[in-house]
Amino acid sequence: MREAVTDTLRKHRSVVLAFALAIVLFVIGTVQASGFASWDHVRTILITSSFIGLVGVGQTLCMLTGGIDLSIPSNLAGAAVLTAFLANGSSASLLWIIPLVIVIGALIGLINGLGVAYAGVPPIIMTLGMNSAVQGLLLIYTHGGLAAAAPTNLVNFVNGNTLGLSTMVLLWIVVAILATVVLSFSTFGRKLYAVGTNPAAARLAGVDVRRVLVVPYIVSGAGAAATGVLLLGYLGQAFITMGDTYLFSSAVAVAVGGASILGGKGHYVGTVAGAIILTLITANLNLISLGTSAIDVAYGVILLGTVYLASMRMRSGQSPRLVAMLGDARTSIAKRWR
Amino acid sequence: MSVTPGVLNPPPRADRRPRFKVGAGDLPLLMAYVYVVVMTGVCLIVSPDLIDGPGAMSANFSLVVPLALVCFGQTLVMLTRGIDLSVGGVISVGSALMATHLNAKGWAVMPEVLAILVLGTLIGVLNGVIIAKTAIQPFIVTLAMWSIWDGVAFGVLPVEGGKVSQTLTNATNGNIVGIPKSIWIVVVLLVVWRWLRQTRLLGDLVAIGSDENRARLLGVRIDRRKIEAYAACGFLAALASIWVTAQTQSGSPIGGDQFILASVAAVVIGGTNIFGGKGSAASSMMGAIAFLLIPILVFALNLTSFWGTFFQGLILIVAVTFNSLIQTRSQR
Numbered sequence: 001m002r003e004a005v006t007d008t009l010r011k012h013r014s015v016v017l018a019f020a021l022a023i024v025l026f027v028i029g030t031v032q033a034s035g036f037a038s039w040d041h042v043r044t045i046l047i048t049s050s051f052i053g054l055v056g057v058g059q060t061l062c063m064l065t066g067g068i069d070l071s072i073p074s075n076l077a078g079a080a081v082l083t084a085f086l087a088n089g090s091s092a093s094l095l096w097i098i099p100l101v102i103v104i105g106a107l108i109g110l111i112n113g114l115g116v117a118y119a120g121v122p123p124i125i126m127t128l129g130m131n132s133a134v135q136g137l138l139l140i141y142t143h144g145g146l147a148a149a150a151p152t153n154l155v156n157f158v159n160g161n162t163l164g165l166s167t168m169v170l171l172w173i174v175v176a177i178l179a180t181v182v183l184s185f186s187t188f189g190r191k192l193y194a195v196g197t198n199p200a201a202a203r204l205a206g207v208d209v210r211r212v213l214v215v216p217y218i219v220s221g222a223g224a225a226a227t228g229v230l231l232l233g234y235l236g237q238a239f240i241t242m243g244d245t246y247l248f249s250s251a252v253a254v255a256v257g258g259a260s261i262l263g264g265k266g267h268y269v270g271t272v273a274g275a276i277i278l279t280l281i282t283a284n285l286n287l288i289s290l291g292t293s294a295i296d297v298a299y300g301v302i303l304l305g306t307v308y309l310a311s312m313r314m315r316s317g318q319s320p321r322l323v324a325m326l327g328d329a330r331t332s333i334a335k336r337w338r
Numbered sequence: 339m340s341v342t343p344g345v346l347n348p349p350p351r352a353d354r355r356p357r358f359k360v361g362a363g364d365l366p367l368l369m370a371y372v373y374v375v376v377m378t379g380v381c382l383i384v385s386p387d388l389i390d391g392p393g394a395m396s397a398n399f400s401l402v403v404p405l406a407l408v409c410f411g412q413t414l415v416m417l418t419r420g421i422d423l424s425v426g427g428v429i430s431v432g433s434a435l436m437a438t439h440l441n442a443k444g445w446a447v448m449p450e451v452l453a454i455l456v457l458g459t460l461i462g463v464l465n466g467v468i469i470a471k472t473a474i475q476p477f478i479v480t481l482a483m484w485s486i487w488d489g490v491a492f493g494v495l496p497v498e499g500g501k502v503s504q505t506l507t508n509a510t511n512g513n514i515v516g517i518p519k520s521i522w523i524v525v526v527l528l529v530v531w532r533w534l535r536q537t538r539l540l541g542d543l544v545a546i547g548s549d550e551n552r553a554r555l556l557g558v559r560i561d562r563r564k565i566e567a568y569a570a571c572g573f574l575a576a577l578a579s580i581w582v583t584a585q586t587q588s589g590s591p592i593g594g595d596q597f598i599l600a601s602v603a604a605v606v607i608g609g610t611n612i613f614g615g616k617g618s619a620a621s622s623m624m625g626a627i628a629f630l631l632i633p634i635l636v637f638a639l640n641l642t643s644f645w646g647t648f649f650q651g652l653i654l655i656v657a658v659t660f661n662s663l664i665q666t667r668s669q670r
Contacts, residue, residue: 068481120666125602128602129603129654129655131599133647133655139644144644223544238659284428292492294424296488297485299485300484300485300486300489303482303485304474307474308474
């Protein structure tokens, strides 16, 4: 029994390390400011993390296959703005607006995915162009990006409690469990890892590589749209730049979680830790009154650092999982499955 | 445009390296010229003043210059199958530094201008070293660098504004022999490209992009060449930041971000192979002109300017999909 426990811990060492880092950051914050460990502040931290975590689902899937989704910012803002404008303050129409907005997000993701999987476009260029195109549509629709207020029902839902927990945190837990089940225990999860590790081998093993590659972008599009709606409720209003910070934070959260993928079977669980770590770092930097500037620098350094550590461990032969994410000139996106 | 894209004569020496070849896959290299001709034609019919009205050419080309500089560097990087997203950060930092520190007049501006160019080059070298010496993908490295240098720019200049030396603004305006300086710069860049594509450096970059392992076996110093490509890209981005800041006469900590999409789009519209190994900076500059014609066309057609943002994203998606389909087909 004890062996089984130590074995699991060793396999998921990076996830454990990531959560340990989160705890260390939390302790640092607590030492600096007395209110840091208060229940209210913990709740705020978890809610803030949940938004990174929710867009992180799609980003995790994309990055597992060696891609990335840079269209998250305008997709997220687009969903929020569209919801606010369509609802126009009334809460009754949300029942059809929210599904509609999520479907639109999924469709944008579908176009990304088709371009990446079937036309062989590098994900970074495809999603960069999509970000601009969607942002343009959004500007046209809003005549220049005026802010719009959220329907009260949505505000109450997002800021409320369910079963004694914050609704957002509860929602995040449910999504995390779902993502874990899909990644670890479903055929699709296994196919995704297979494609991410070695597309040629996956194809020989009978996986329809292209079809698998489309899915992460659809999930990311729908996820960004859903997060946009929730963020609209949390912030109380929608504006065009509301998604901008999620470009870096989602990628960095996954990279921190990506390091944990190397340890063994961890995955979205790592992104969860990554999202909390990022929020704690932001909170700590705010405590010592370093603003946006320091946060941007920190994100960049963390992204480089974690991916570098992951690449070192991959070289030492621990796990081939991150092959998809790390550079190898021979496995270019074009030649990988053609 | 004395350089015919796609028809790139192989230089006589270093025959053992892969050379530019002309084939079906070269069609994308010609598309930029088609875009430019069509869009200019439509503009000339609908609203000719926007193209050949008084001062229009000079104004249009002063927007082309920074993008031409950045996409020149981006082309070199993309030839090696890389991408540089940090150009946005470099331009923002350069702009922020100039708006806060550059008050000198006359030749006294030179040391600070040089310092910004050195900084840009060093950022490029840093990109290159990390990409060459570690196994991290270029887009992750430069994405991180984009974030880092945007952060630094915000630290230097939290809001748009500042003051820029009038000397610089004067230096970028005006004519030489009756032709705007901005057009001269594009001509100089074309000449530089014509010279560059006969050099060993470019042959090596093409070799790396075509097949890195083969290039290594052929004795190409891969690490050094990659670092040189990213250093050139950083240098050119710093140069672009100087031009933009001098023209707008104010600094912006986020002014560089637009150049990421723009430079990638210009290179892709120009038909440079996104999988490395084939491309032309001359075509990229044509791509830059096509990209910048979009807002002009949108204005000429009497649409709100926001359509420009939409079409600029759309043209990137369409062009990259078109190129990918052709290039992967011709590779097979």
